[in-house]
Amino acid sequence: MPRAHQELTDLVAIPSIADERIVDPAECVRAAEWVRDAFRTEGIPADLELTPDGTYSVIGHRPAPEGAPTVLLYCHYDVQPILDEHEWLSPPFELTERDGRWYGRGATDCKGNVIAHLAALRALRGDTPAAAADAYPVGLILVAEGSEEQGRASLDRYALEHPELFRAADVILIQDAGNIAFGVPTLSVSLRGAVDVIVRVEALEASVHSGMFGGAATDPIAALVQMLATLRDEHGNTTVPGIRADQVWQGVQYDEDAFRQDSGMLVGTERLGSGTVSDQLCARPVITILGIDAPPVVGAVAAIQAKAAAKLNLRVPPGEDPAELRDALIAHLHAVA
Template sequence: MPVRDQLAAAIDRLMGSARNDLADLVAIPSVADPRQYPPEECRRAAEWVRDAFAELGFTGLRLAETSDGSLAVLGERPGPEGAPTVLLYSHYDVQPPLDEAAWTSPPFTLTERDGRWYGRGAADCKGNIVAHLTALRALRELGEEPRVGLKLVVEGSEEQGTGGLEDYVRSHPEELRADAVLVCDAGNAAAGVPTATVSLRGVVEVTVRVAALASEVHSGQFGGAAPDALVALIRILATLRDDKGATTVDGLVADGVWAGLAYPADRFRADARLLDGVEVLGEGEIADRVWARPALTVLGIDCPPVVGSAAAVQPRAAARLSLRIPPGTDASAAQDALVAHLERVAPWGVRLEIERGSVGAAFRAATDGPAYAALGAAMRDAFGQDLALQGLGGSIPLCSTLAELYPRAEIVLMGVEEPRCLIHAPDESVDPDELSRIALAEALFLLRYQG
């Protein structure tokens, strides 16, 4: 029986263990925000990951504290003399569950439904940790050894964007140096379609606070002449989109064109779960809008809730803004442009306080090296069709840091996170068939990559 078929059979036998592992991990509410969940939960997840990889021959496993207080799991597994090194990446922290009442099943209990496994982190990114483990266990079961040296890093604050691992890598550049990096925090264009992500938008954050009055005042007595801070904020935010909904930040180019895999409009509507009759924003191809152009999102607003609000003019309001930027746009310059835009459009002399948040550079991969050739063959054997290349509107700042520190390394973004996973949303899930196919592709890659 060919090795490919032997590995596929071994992974089928291991899927029960994979489900148990994922259930254990999902049960740990490892949200890296001490304002919401105890930091001990992240430590528990880190220790689980460390112990799981220790069983697979990784040595020097340790929990390294990073600049933001998070713990990164690091380890290595030497390969044959002169063999290339592959770095395996993932992260164990997760997004908060948001409105738990919106979940069909409890967010921190892995639940099987309609052939999928539901739970916070089931795909992003604990499913990818389990895919790494399953690939390595299948190789071990067959007595096959990866033809490469392995390094491991599983970080604990990726979802917060606080840069702990990026700082650590810059201070310890030799620890993660590798010839190829499998960044398993992405996924396929659709279930069953083998895909590598070769472009990531960068991200900058800004919080803008508006102050107009010393305190609330009666809306009947003073409304009409007293400046309303919430209305001022609404007017400011409205300038960040044009009539078609495209992002319009002064000084930012917004006409990029994506040259790779297309993103059909009907599939985008389904993936994004648009309601009937609601328009898709912007102009041009969908791939241009989500992979090659900037996008401004209002992540949150501080203002009185509807229930409990009073008949008063609001003295203060605030909004947290996230600006995604395509490759070729400097992140710091984009943040400067956003701040300048907000200051310019503020109405009525209201006072602005602008807090600059995190900054992450965009990323574009080179795809003409031996790692991509080996991955293409492995994906073809695992999925039965050729590898597709796509962009991703999201951001993984670590990729830009690795590309800067290790310019000769090939960086591959792959994983289990196809659109139906609904990552960052209620009812996040993973398709176990995707997990098994990604594990098979990774196992084949580790056997075939020559560097």
């Protein structure tokens, strides 16, 4: 565990946000090189592979012994932006222990999973040197993505261009999921996918005074709010034509009280959705507003803005076609605009 802690400390310290508007892309390259070198040490010959969006995935393949299956280890080394650093209880890129847990950007999603793969390889190998031919009883493929958090599907396109690598895997192990309860081993058999959509509303040549033009001039922010309000009903269920939202989860159920505590819901708030917690989280779609482009409250002036925008995240239930649901969402936004 001390080695794993040190490795996680080192990896979390690299601000690998795959957005050149926020962080120098060299930081992502540095994280990719760290992952490459770590898995090479464990006997998996890995290299940096350029993917269509300009980021690097770390790809490695150690062939299986005769007659043995091949396991693909998936992870990603990029992380979400930190937003307002002052809102953090500890420095985001400094692994910090608090109440028996380790905190830092990517400590779980997904740098902690990178370290879990490494620790599992060492446990599987035992005292056998990594370079030994019999170090592992299975074949191993490593795929460490470099822009998963951006939702650009760059690895998807890479996979289509290199299908032979992925077809060689008999099973894919993804540790980017949670347990049903702390300390309870959990096997996740499916996860919702994701599609991001950016909606923009433009109505004026420039911002105008709310006192002189308000009430008659088209208001892009108000129009955007009205559009976004049509995405859910009063219970929080998704209400977009063409997107089914009545699925039922057949697996383990998430206790209501435990969910309220885990999600940090405040006293007096109501849980969304007409299904069970597990229905809502595992089987049904949801459209989340990730961000809105509009003036901040501090410094706002008496003006109708010329334009506004929102970034939406559509979670796609298992078995549904992401492109079809995306198109349904876009069609709905046009219809209510």
